Amino acid sequence: MENSIKQLLDGIVHPETGEGIVRSGIVEKVTANTEKITVTLRFRKARDPFALKIKNEVAARLRERYPALSDRITVFIREGEAQQPAQPAEKRTTTDRIAHIIAVASGKGGVGKSTVTANLAVTLRNMGYRVGILDADIYGPSQPKMFGAEGYVPDAEHDDATGADYILPADAMDMKLMSIGFFIRPTDALMWRGAMATNALKQLIHQTKWGTLDFLLIDMPPGTGDIHLSILSELKLSGAVIVSTPQQVAVADVVRGVEMFRHEQVNVPVLGIVENMAWFTPAELPENRYYLFGRGGAREYARANGIDFLGEIPIVQSVMEGADGGAPAVLNDERVERYYREICSRIVENTLKSC
Numbered sequence: 001m002e003n004s005i006k007q008l009l010d011g012i013v014h015p016e017t018g019e020g021i022v023r024s025g026i027v028e029k030v031t032a033n034t035e036k037i038t039v040t041l042r043f044r045k046a047r048d049p050f051a052l053k054i055k056n057e058v059a060a061r062l063r064e065r066y067p068a069l070s071d072r073i074t075v076f077i078r079e080g081e082a083q084q085p086a087q088p089a090e091k092r093t094t095t096d097r098i099a100h101i102i103a104v105a106s107g108k109g110g111v112g113k114s115t116v117t118a119n120l121a122v123t124l125r126n127m128g129y130r131v132g133i134l135d136a137d138i139y140g141p142s143q144p145k146m147f148g149a150e151g152y153v154p155d156a157e158h159d160d161a162t163g164a165d166y167i168l169p170a171d172a173m174d175m176k177l178m179s180i181g182f183f184i185r186p187t188d189a190l191m192w193r194g195a196m197a198t199n200a201l202k203q204l205i206h207q208t209k210w211g212t213l214d215f216l217l218i219d220m221p222p223g224t225g226d227i228h229l230s231i232l233s234e235l236k237l238s239g240a241v242i243v244s245t246p247q248q249v250a251v252a253d254v255v256r257g258v259e260m261f262r263h264e265q266v267n268v269p270v271l272g273i274v275e276n277m278a279w280f281t282p283a284e285l286p287e288n289r290y291y292l293f294g295r296g297g298a299r300e301y302a303r304a305n306g307i308d309f310l311g312e313i314p315i316v317q318s319v320m321e322g323a324d325g326g327a328p329a330v331l332n333d334e335r336v337e338r339y340y341r342e343i344c345s346r347i348v349e350n351t352l353k354s355c
């Protein structure tokens, strides 16, 4: 019924424009049933000289077409532009002064993703960049431990001028550190999964007082899941670094991880693969390398999939001690520092290339 009314009314033209009143948007709304008909006309001009004439003509045509409803036909006139539904306030985010956001991801847990993230962060800082770390690994947030910031309780700050609320990050060796671990106890892990963790993370992303940063590294949860989806939709990532051990590299989890970033709707450049725990060198035989888990797997996988191979890190006791002791190994072990510097140079180069 409403469509046939619209058809009927479009036969009425506005004398000034010569256009049908439906086509030109003057008929804003038609509601009709077997009981009554209501039509709302909106004239852009205030006090349109033809408004009354058109209103009367609309009523007359409707009465003529629907005589049974003739005393239940109402035509309203409105003036001016239609009120737009209130736009949601522009999304506030504290990330707009971060030049590059890089996800550090892995197919499985335990391959050293968090350790690598911490060492990359310190190395980038040593190269002179302003760095932040977001620990989003809800299953095992370990960045606070890596930087000796386990007891940190984030404070909130309110900005009276803008009305914005901020969460203050920890200072980790002159870097900004925020971790989901500051908000959960290990025993809470299960209940924090899913929606709650996703919401908490969104808040950490957009409300942490990051300030101006060159790089924000995100320690992602292992694998692919809801948290990844949420981070990918909340943030524009400059790229992703994949961490793998030699024996994990070819397994489906790594492949899935790479595919997740490369998916056409996600489209985050994979900056490269880091092979962690690539070999072992005993202290008493410093020239010997034992490839405990096979050799060259990550390099080969990277080549076959058009991904850059960023470099390899051996199994080193100092790396483990550094991770546990609140001081990432690059700070105390020159060899490790060299490996990381090379990897970071490639990351920086590939990030700049892809932006």
Ligand code: ADP
Pocket (backbone or CB within 6 Å): 106, 108, 109, 110, 111, 112, 113, 114, 115, 116, 140, 142, 276, 277, 313, 314, 315, 316, 317, 319, 320, 321, 323, 324
């Ligand atoms: P993930 O974040 O992938 O779960 P972690 O970074 O927590 O992995 O590392 C798992 C364990 O392996 C930690 O105890 C860490 O100290 C150790 N580790 C990581 N990389 C190395 C390495 N290159 N040499 C020795 N130990 C390492």
